[in-house]
Amino acid sequence: MSATRYDERPDFTRPPLELDPGLRDRIAAHLRALYGEEATSDILPELTRLLKVHHAHKPAALVEAGLAFDPSRRFSERDMGLVVYGDMIRRDGRVPLAALDDLLAEFLGRRTFNILHVLPFFPYSSDRGFSVTDFLSVDPRLGSWQDIERLAGSFKLMFDAVLNHVSSESTAFREMLAGAPGFKDLAVVFRSPEEVSEDQRRLLRRPRTSEILTRFQALDGPIWAWTTFSPDQVDLNYRNPRVLLMVIEALLMYVRRGASMIRLDAITYLWDEPGTTGASLAQTHEVVRLLRAVLDASAPEVALVTESNVPHDENVSYFGNGLDEAQAVYNFALPPLVLHAFYRGDASWLTDWAERLTYPSLAATYLNLLDSHDGIGLPGISGILPAGEVSFLVDRAREHGAFVSFGAASEGVRSPYELNTTWYSALNLDNSDEERAFQVKRFVASRSIALALAGVPVIYLHGLIGSRSDVQLALRTGSRRDVNRSSVDPVMVRQNLADRGSKLSMIRENLGRLLQVRVRQRAFHPNGGQSVLRLARQVFALRRTSPVGDEHVLALTNVSGQPCVVEVPLEQAGVAAANWYDFVSGRGWSARGGSLTLALGPYDVLWLKPFQEIEREIERHDPRAGSGALAGGLPG
Helix, strand or coil: CCCCCCCCCCCCCCCCCCCCHHHHHHHHHHHHHHHCHHHHHHHHHHHHHHHHHHHHCCCHHHHHHHHHCCHHHCCCCCCCEEEECCCCECECCECHHHHHHHHHHHCCCCCCCCEEEECCCCCEEEHHHCEECCCCCCCCCCCCHHHHHHHHCCCEEEEEECCCEEECCCHHHHHHHCCCHHHCCCECEECCHHHCCHHHHHHCCECCCCCCEEEEEECCEEEEEECCCECCEEEECCCCHHHHHHHHHHHHHHHHCCEEEEEECCHHHCCCCCCCCCCCCHHHHHHHHHHHHHHHHHCCCCEEEECCCCCHHHHHHHHCCCCCCCCEEECCCHHHHHHHHHHHCCCHHHHHHHHHCCCCECCEEEEECCCCCCCEECHHHECCECHHHHHHHHHHHHHCCCEEEEEECHHHCEEEEEEECCHHHHHCCCCCCCCHHHHHHHHHHHHHHHHHCCCEEEEEHHHHHCCCCCHHHHHHHCCHHHHHCCCECHHHHHHHHHCCCCHHHHHHHHHHHHHHHHCCCHHHCCCCEEEEEEEECCEEEEEEECCCCCCEEEEEEECCCCCEEEEEEHHHHCCCCCEEEECCCCCEEECECCEEEEEECCCCEEEEEEHHHHHHHHHHCCCCCCCCCECCECCC
């Protein structure tokens, strides 16, 4: 989110890029690890040329900003992300991206959500945007690059880099089939399906159960292409350095078009190697390190985000050493653990996991999500929840109307991969006789955990407004995932917000209050301190501390429908304050005998701050963050 933009055309009269010797050595080392010494001598000059051309697009103000950039200050408590599809908002007379901009201006306070992730907005042939036909264009059905750049003027914009595969309908793949020399070895292909043996296929770990090889007819005969995700999504061949250079050129263009963050989609399966699991191979990490070095050299303010829905320890490996791979990793274990806690009314497993959570450096953090456009992934809890508890989670979600998608684990075993549902439906039964306000309270309580945990919270639009699963849409399209991908009608949003008794109005009032507090309190800074408190099985509790240690928040969530009372010794609270203020209820609490005795009703959330720190905040009179999300707010 910068007022200064890259120039549309390169200006070669500007001082040329002088690549830092250390960065040049890093880039060369990663290329050697992937392709060897001889190939690196051919690749490095072309990669250097791409960096120099990119630099020639960069005005002096951006060059200076990059030199002054401090990676440890990339994220703060003010950062909160909203995730949308580019065509999720429909409005007569407006292209979808312009209609999205209208909605964000009218209903969603820009000062509450400052990160916007627009899911793939490129031309595509299937998989709702993730089977890309042209990486360098905006789908004309959505809008134009001008619409994207307009959004980038108001938000830190996250682009999807769908690096694993390309559409079988893409010009590039069609050129490969036609034998065009410039597209030779674009994809991972075999002349016979027997070249990948049954034993090798059983070793593969995949998010799908479809055939790994798909037959295509090329100019010189049939070929079988590696298709990790679907027959329409052909895996790119990163053994070919031309493919890597093509991808780097696209990433640099995304930076020039306004990307502040680049999400490496399905990065887990980037490098295909028969005889391995095909997941998170050493070469894949080498590519991520190379892309990080390229961005460090060309745009250090742009963050790499890895999308790796895999077991937690494997997922966090994409941080590298905290300085050389992703600056942000999705916290994929969090959504199923939170859902499990609310199903059981017991936060024990969530607490155990959070207590072991590690943060690799001040320059990297987690993106804390509860749901996504795909639903709720399950691989993240492998090895964290016992098998019986995973089965319980899946069965309970099915009772709530969730579909279950399967993947292929090693040895060809089918295993649950994700729950296809909206977050609201996963928590609240359609046929329940519970009052609406009670269901909203449960929903908001669940969201409070992702807001309080150290990291940057990101919320999918349907998870913000409390949409129910759209089973009819899934039936029409034949895709389980579409239960969570329906369009949002701005007129209906406006009407529901005008009705104080509507679900959306209740969410605006209750969740909106948490969102406002979240972006105002320095104790929620991603680099601040975090301690997990063990108070009661049904309570998830954190102590958050600002990076310099001068502000504190106790964040407690009752994950059960039963009231409880907990004792918080002041030594665990981190500050010997007698009087505390709860931002959620607007009431005070007083310590007695060295402890805070706190009563929590069903699904209560308490965010407590020492009253003396609030006094100091008032004296500073620093109105950090504004009012904002959902019409006057989803903070209200």
